[in-house]
Amino acid sequence: MKKIIISVLGHDRPGIIAAVSEVLFRNGCNIEDVSQSILQTEFAGVFIASYPATLNTDELRGRLSEALDPMRLSVLLCEVDPAGVWETPPSEPFVITTMGPDRPGLVAGITELLARFGVNISNLKAVFRGGDNPHQNTMIYEVDIPLDVDQNLFREALYERGRQLGLDVSHQHREIFEAIHRV
């Protein structure tokens, strides 16, 4: 069965997920994955759904817009192409955390380094609110570091980049966090 990926963006409010899933249901689609996030006042949702061969995706896009336009939400719909999917190399999960004063280029500076080492970000939560509270100016990257990356080289490069950006950087194995917080 073919799959589509749909993203929905706009001001957060009650009823967004209900509206999208209602249209998908009425058009014979089956939701396989859905994830939503709210940043400040804005909603972002991503859906992956399988759909029947008889369904025209342009028509589905139209029906979604019809339902979501009155809520001033943007919708993007693509077919999932099974070809060309990036395959994760054997990796270990780590958590990289930064704390430090906000300035332009922090996310770009860290992620450029991650990309150069082939480190994939599986989850990212970053907040920059200014002020002195480190908890208000943090980036938490959950990443997968390929086994063939030289850990020492990577760590040194990461810490050096942190120094350049004025950030306090930590780099821990994810298992530590799970050991401490999960029963």
Next chain:
Amino acid sequence: MLTQIEVLSTLEMLKNEHLDVRTVTLGISLFDCASDEPARFIDRMTSKIAALARNLVKVCDEVAVRYGIPIVNKRIAVSPIAVAACSCAPDRMVEVARAMDRAAKAVGVDFIGGFSALVQKGFTRGDHALIEAIPEALSATERVCSSVNVASTRAGINMDAVYLMGKTIKKAAELTRERDGIGCAKLCVFANIPEDVPFMAGAFLGVGEPDSVINVGVSGPGVVKKALDRARQANPRLDLGQISEIIKHTAFKVTKVGELIGRRVADALGVPFGVVDLSLAPTPNVGDSVGEIFQSLGLSSIGVPGTTAALALINDAVKKGGAFASSYVGGLSGAFIPVSEDLNIAESARRGFLSIEKLEAMTSVCSVGLDMIALAGDTSAETLAAIIADEMAIGVINKKTTAARLIPVPGKKVGDKAYFGGLLGEAPIIPVPGADSSAEFISLGGRIPAPTQSLTN
């Protein structure tokens, strides 16, 4: 997905609260090295330690980097030398200690424990030879640690051994007098010694243990103190039941980290994992003190009235948290109160809040005993033995481990300060009221019988 609070609170424990793995201790059995030729025993021992411990430091450093958790000390514990090298005469026992020291140095570990004997019920020739060799062995080596178990709940107290250890401590102090008797800092006298302690000076590999094993000692007094401070600041009306819960949760987290790291090191070395010993073990660094925890509990200083109750609460909560976190908690697991190794405890002793009597009372509810206590250099062997006997009695009757690590500092008197340096710290010399009044009792010798608590079958 991890939450922000999970990530940030963990980092706080690591960065500001001294969460670390205090020691990874590789146990190595020496029973297959036994020989009636001391030189052959030494050769076999040296080769075995080199073979098994060659990568210990490297692997620990790699795991520490990978997990972002410091492994502060890497150590070795061997089978009790009095058993493994039982045919050696005292001078040969000293040779064994020197060889242990060299082997430890060669693989880069800071301490090797197991220059030990188990004599709770009586002596073998090997036990006598080892104990006679202890003073010279400890003065001639840097890294060798020694322990002698003189009592158990099952056997009672071997008072001949207690007296002998009083004399041995005096000699060990004398032979290291230029360093304030530091030889005694590497010598523990035990009741009910556990066979899997990773912490020095009591670490050795018991006779029921495997050929090699990784035991891990985790600590974290700083983590406990900060957790208490935060919780009490957030809610000043917390009662002691709620405080116990906070210590328990903290001990749980620390133990989980210790077991994770220990298992990774054990896997990498191809050695079985043994136990996590969760002990609040201080170092002479600010923020890494057991004494400070008492202040966080509302006592002006460790040692003032209320201290024993607070220690009982801490020790119990630490054990409960540890026991939930791991099925393989062992060793001493509780709170250590080594006077010289904790700035705050040493200061309390200096101010007179911590007398030897109060310390003894505290050992009935802490995990070990009279630890790193500096006494006047003219304290007699009989008085030392009597202090040890009292401490052993607490362990034997309460079915717990107790120990005495006493240092009669040569040439110094009450009120002076003893300096040991490094992790061993410094301590004021405290008085022993009624010293020199126990010689007749101690000279009676024999074995104090096992109590009825031993009749559990």
